[in-house]
Amino acid sequence: MFLELRNNLNRFIEFLLNLVFIKKCIVCSCAKTDDLLCKSCAKAVHYLSGFPHKIYNEIPIYSAALYQDTVKSLIGNLKFKHKKTSAIVLGKILFDYFQKTGDKNKDYIICFVPSYFTKSATRGYNHMFLIAKEFSNLTGIEINKNLINKIKYTKPQYKSKNRQKNIKGSFRINNREINSIKGKTVILLDDITTSGATLEEILNCFIKKGIKNIICLTVAKAG
Ligand SMILES: [Zn+2]
Known part of the structure; x- marks a missing residue:
């Protein structure tokens, strides 16, 4: 019993x-x-080819996958539903894609499109930093999270009619961090690219400072 x-x-x-x-x-x-x-x-991660889909002032813009199905859910869950585990998978998707591209022997440094501080504060975390951290862990490449500053609040690009105008003048390259990227190639990460206006605005800031050794890598390509 x-x-x-x-x-x-x-x-x-x-x-x-x-x-x-x-x-x-x-x-x-x-x-x-x-x-x-x-x-x-x-299986529902739709990877893109290992070639850039756009070149801006000789700077290649790569995207790992289409903004559809699994990738779309993961990004939505991370940004709007506080599901931080999504960042682990998104970082891995970037890593798997990165293996297919470019020169692995370069001395790289990772940075990412920053959010305005009030945005990270309401969300409780900076979602791009979480993705960048995973990508950094897998590649062993260091992150510089202070290189690019977002200096003004802008409404989300997908809600804006004139994306270029909306984002204009909202980023700044932090002069104090420039020394730390000398001789390195910057990997500029973002979650989604649609028109490319955000990346191009940041690239313009880099170019003005004479920094051109950059590749852009986004998780998803929309539109
Ligand atoms: Zn499933």
Whole structure:
């Protein structure tokens, strides 16, 4: 009687542990995975070719995947639903894509399109920093998070009719950080590119300072 009770109790504990630690896909919530993404969500990452889709003043702009399906959900979950685990997968997507591109022997430094400080404060975290951190862990490339400053609040680019005008004059290259990138190639990361206006605005700031060793790498390409 006692043994049976103990066995039942053990089974019940095992059942509870399974409930708590069961691994679910972070996009579709199905339980058919040992990883963060299930097989079908992993398949629904639509990678782009290893070539830049745009060159701006000799600076290549690469995007890892199309802004669709899994990538679209992951970015939305990270930016608007506080699901920070998404950054792990997005950083890995950038890393997998980066293997297909360019010269691996360059001395790189990572920076990313910054958010205005009030934006990070309301969200509680800087989503691009989380993605950059994952990308940095996987590549072993250092991040400089103070190189680019966002100096004014702008409404989201997707809500703006004139994207170039909306973003104009809103970034600044931090002079105190320029020495730390001398002799290095900057990898400028962003989540989504649509018209390219944000990246181009930052690139203009770099070019004005005589910095041209840059590649842009975004997780997703929309439009
Ligand atoms: Zn899934």
